Amino acid sequence: MEKREHLDLYFQMVTIRRLEERAAELYQEGKIGGFLHLYIGQEAVSTGVISARQPEDRIITAYRDHGVAINCGIPARVVMAELMGKATGCSKGKGGSMHMADVTKNYFGGHAIVGSHLPLASGLALGDLYQHNPRVTVCMFGDGATNIGFFHEAVNLSKVWNLPILWLCENNQYGMGTAVERASAVPEIPQKAEGYGIPNSRVDGMNIMEVREAALEIIKKIREGGGPYFLEAVTYRYRGHSMGDPERYRKPEEIHHWQENDPIGIYRRYLVDRQLASEEELNQKDIDAQTEIDEAVQFAESSPEPAPESLYQDVFVEP
Amino acid sequence: MARITMREAISQALWEEMERDPKVFIQGEEVGVWGGSYAVTRGFYDHFGGERVRDTPISESAIIGSAIGAALTGLRPVAELMTINFAFVAMDHIVNQAAKLHYMFGGQMVLPIVIRAVSGGGRQLAATHSQTPDVIFAHFPGLKVVAPGTPYDAKGLLKSAIRSDDPVLYIEHATLYQMRGEVPDGEYLEPLGKSKIQRPGKDVTIVTYSKGLDLSMKAATELAKDGIEAEIVDLRSLQPLDMEPVYESFKKTNRAVIVEEGWRTFGIGAEISARIYEEAFDYIDAPIVRIGQKQVPLPYNRNLEQMALPQVEDVIKGVKEIV
CATH class of the missing domain: 3.40.50.920 (Rossmann fold)
Incomplete structure (x- = not known):
């Protein structure tokens, strides 16, 4: 990897962190409505795996989707505008936090019903298989989604039809406030993939280079016709499930323990220790990310509200 | 003009559209080797092959959900629900996904999918297999709901539904398959959304x-x-x-x-x-x-x-x- 690429990935991670922190503030100020699920702590998973895809590969995820949107190339200002429900948002203000997408960047959202996007992911992969496109679909979901029926139907189908799909489970330890071992009959989540005869492995989701290297190898195998693969990225969200989470289910010490292995800190040390980037260069990226978010907020705040007539637009393609 | 059954009219529409457009494919339970549980797709598997006439597991969410995903890649799937009663186990994908993605993502997602479903009572299948819940689906904005009553309309409307860029639930009545009616020999389309x-x-x-x-x-x-x-x-x-x-x-x-x-x-x-x-x-x-x-x-x-x-x-x- 070239230095430029490393600096870009680092910049993406810091941009996500700053975006999420700012979003939390804006939510408290009442400028963002609805639900807001922050990705803070999990940045290495999305940044790592999406850096390993080809631009034509398809990405689909759940509702914790702002970071994925940034990694897929949606500008921070467009993400911020969507959070504020503005006409300039990626979903024209109709989707909000949980429904961000840009199909021109092969990013298919942003889905808020737990696990419901997994069958859609099977379909994206089926579309490519049917059309003989050498594309791979990466489907991201949380540990909680492996307990709903959609997961089992979609994963089973992917094996039956040998679909080109990477099932990427982001195990952040909790489905809302319920710990994995309290919700899943097999706390070792890859066992569920094993049950469907799907090759699987686990990776440290706090370490971007490990995620990226695993994803590069897996995506290559899938593209060569290897069929579906299941990867568990072990990670942690520092913030609550959404804003307004009472967090009765975990102790502050647990959060502090994970924060000692902060994905941005790990990557920073990695880059400095190997002399891939200097402290100064990384500090500059920190400043650039802050500037990017400041500008994003400005853009979003000055953007127009959706026009009243847009209320009736896009119900159907052909009304 | 030929006098054919509703079943033949539906079958002809599917066949003609599959011949016309390689992006059209069928998936569902027993649509392939079996020939369709109501025999609508009999002969399709041998002619079009298993890639285009796809037998699925008994997984309605996956049938509809994957049809939506495939549609997002530019294909025109025709997903079959053996009966509309099974739509309830795929309800999220029908009303929460198919009906909403276009609007909710600001018009960028286009999903030209047809869901064929067999509705209606009168065949002594008891409460869970005999419902006519058509109206439920018409309640949700974003989903077109079509239900023909003659072979002529069945054919013309299904062809339009397959060519439509919107998601369409196409409802067939279980006791009308044998009904006969006049159907033109050449190609024709009937517009969606017209009484x-x-x-x-x-x-x-x-x-x-x-x-x-x-x-x-x-x-x-x-x-x-x-x-x-x-x-x-x-x-x-x-x-x-x-x-x-x-x-x-x-x-x-x-x-x-x-x-x-x-x-x-x-x-x-x-x-x-x-x-x-x-x-x-x-x-x-x-x-x-x-x-x-x-x-x-x-x-x-x-x-x-x-x-x-x-x-x-x-x-x-x-x-x-x-x-």
């Missing part, structure tokens, strides 16, 4: 669709013997709902009977009559009559089942109450 006068008349307007059309046509024949000429408006599409022909007819007859096979409570009759009250109040000369299924789960026993389902005699009686 149609299936029988002209002057004394009463019967608004109906699907199986209700069959009942209403038979009732109209009987009523004509008593000198009552019923005009029958076939909705053909529940969403979008084309009310203009209904209003036009009603302004002429000033009387309406609405016939549906589904439960009357909160049914299509409720919607249509409310709209007539809203839009044509000054033309009302008699209470609007609603004919529908009795408010019970459909029983297995043949006599009880037929008691619960609307009959031709119910339509005749309903008309005579107000004419």
